[in-house]
Amino acid sequence: IGEIAYLGTFYTCISIHTQEERILPQPVSGAGHCKWFNVRMGFGFISMTSSEGSPLDLPPDVFVHQSKLVMDGFRSLKEGEQVEFTFKKSSKGLECLRVTGPGGGPCAGSERRPKGKATPQKNQILYPFFLHCMRLNPPHPMMSHFCICGERWQS
Numbered sequence: 001i002g003e004i005a006y007l008g009t010f011y012t013c014i015s016i017h018t019q020e021e022r023i024l025p026q027p028v029s030g031a032g033h034c035k036w037f038n039v040r041m042g043f044g045f046i047s048m049t050s051s052e053g054s055p056l057d058l059p060p061d062v063f064v065h066q067s068k069l070v071m072d073g074f075r076s077l078k079e080g081e082q083v084e085f086t087f088k089k090s091s092k093g094l095e096c097l098r099v100t101g102p103g104g105g106p107c108a109g110s111e112r113r114p115k116g117k118a119t120p121q122k123n124q125i126l127y128p129f130f131l132h133c134m135r136l137n138p139p140h141p142m143m144s145h146f147c148i149c150g151e152r153w154q155s
Contacts, residue, residue: 027086027097028052034077035061040114042066044077046085046096062087064096071106078110 030048037044045061062085069075077083077099085099101107 027088029084029086030062031082031084032059032062034064034079034081034083036079037064037077037110039074039076039110039112042075046077046083046099048087048094060094062094062096063092064099068096068099069107069109070098070100071109074109074113075107076110076112078108081108083107 028051030051032046032048032050035045035047043063043065046064047059048056048062049059050056064077064085066075068085069077082102083099084102084104086097087094088097089095099107
């Protein structure tokens with residue numbers, strides 16, 4: 001909900017929030033284990049087993065992004081890895097703010113790494129268009145080619 005107000009030479013959108021919306025939820029601590037983590041996409045979910053030190057009967061899932069992991073190098077989580085974290089409720093659900101290993105140490109992480117880009121096939125190698133300018137054979141014999149320098153090469 002909002003309204004538009006004229007302030008001088010600019011129109012400005014002024015948001016109107018209720019008292020509940022203005023109060024930011026305080027971060028809460030929790031502990032649990034990694035349910036799953038996609039190393040390629042850089043996110044996953046933690047199954048929370050305790051919140052503020054008290055165990056939970058039905059463990060909720062908490063979203064975790066790789067940028068919130070406290071560790072060196074490539075940031076990821078291994079499935080089943082025990083973690084401690086702080087989280088808050090967002091518009092999309094529970095979301096981690098900071099994730100550490102047990103006792104506040106760094107996370108162990110997964111051994112998996114995202115697959116790199118495939119190397120080009122031999123027939124996918126791109127040849128420069130100016131080979132004939134260096135008095136070499138054209139890339140395809142028996143065809144005429146245009147060079148970026150403007151010359152035309154014909155075999």
